[in-house]
Amino acid sequence: MSNHHSPVDDHQVRISDSPEIPPAINDNWQARRELADALRRLNMAMLTADAPTGQLRAVAAVVHTEAARIEANERVYGRKALSNLYTSRQQQNPDLLHEMSPASGWSNAVAPGMHIWREGERVHARVTPDWSHEGPFGHLHGGVIALLFDHVLSIGQRMVGSIGHTGTLTIRYHRPTPINKPLRMVADVKRIEGRKKFMAAELWADNACTASCEGIFIASRNALPPASPEPDKADT
Numbered sequence: 001m002s003n004h005h006s007p008v009d010d011h012q013v014r015i016s017d018s019p020e021i022p023p024a025i026n027d028n029w030q031a032r033r034e035l036a037d038a039l040r041r042l043n044m045a046m047l048t049a050d051a052p053t054g055q056l057r058a059v060a061a062v063v064h065t066e067a068a069r070i071e072a073n074e075r076v077y078g079r080k081a082l083s084n085l086y087t088s089r090q091q092q093n094p095d096l097l098h099e100m101s102p103a104s105g106w107s108n109a110v111a112p113g114m115h116i117w118r119e120g121e122r123v124h125a126r127v128t129p130d131w132s133h134e135g136p137f138g139h140l141h142g143g144v145i146a147l148l149f150d151h152v153l154s155i156g157q158r159m160v161g162s163i164g165h166t167g168t169l170t171i172r173y174h175r176p177t178p179i180n181k182p183l184r185m186v187a188d189v190k191r192i193e194g195r196k197k198f199m200a201a202e203l204w205a206d207n208a209c210t211a212s213c214e215g216i217f218i219a220s221r222n223a224l225p226p227a228s229p230e231p232d233k234a235d236t
């Protein structure tokens, strides 16, 4: 699997085998997770507090000042460049997708912070969207649901090889999905035809399936066929 070079083919992506979020790879990434948590808190406070205008402007000024401090460091844009930087420094590479993804990244403040893990032939996910993800009053935005499905299915592909591009997602929204409570997802591979993986997933709140999804993912022409039933262990 080491000679995969397609744009979305990343042999470093692993599927956790634990429902618990793994610790950050080092203290620097732990600090990024802490900053992402602080930013999520700030966003939630801003969206939900009946705050005076002057207070909001004062906080904005402070945040801009603090952002400038971090911006003054060397900038590295994107997972690929960051991965190359770690390699050039001979440092251990964190599982960057799980830190930086807009769906699951624990170090990405815009991500709802989903955790995905494998049990047998299925992947499971846990996520608690909040008021910042509201679509219909008090419920989850359908586009965020599509994001969650796309991501859990994308990662689920690693059970049977490499990650291909999303070709088609078909989502059925059965009922409104609540926010501010833990949601569960489950996904599996239905069949593989050539470069196409046919996947399916469900989103659950309490005991109700609120949405289900079918996805077709297209492997790169250069991708090797699955080398092992457990590629996440075989090539990392």
Ligand SMILES: CCCCCCCCCC(=O)SCCNC(=O)CCNC(=O)[C@H](O)C(C)(C)COP(=O)(O)OP(=O)(O)OC[C@H]1O[C@@H](n2cnc3c(N)ncnc32)[C@H](O)[C@@H]1OP(=O)(O)O
Binding pocket: 007, 008, 009, 010, 013, 097, 150, 151, 154, 163, 164, 165, 166, 167, 168, 194, 195, 196, 216, 218, 219, 220, 221
């Ligand atoms: C490092 C990993 C990190 C991953 C992070 C998470 C990623 C999350 C997933 C994504 O968000 S990916 C981004 C969203 N998707 C895209 O931007 C894909 C844009 N579309 C494309 O790049 C191409 O259209 C695509 C790669 C999907 C297909 O192009 P190809 O030139 O490889 O396909 P080709 O035309 O050779 O068709 C191959 C087969 O797939 C079928 N096919 C092609 N496009 C399809 C499509 N869109 N949906 C369903 N089937 C499709 C096509 O009919 C054919 O079937 P048959 O083999 O049976 O003839």
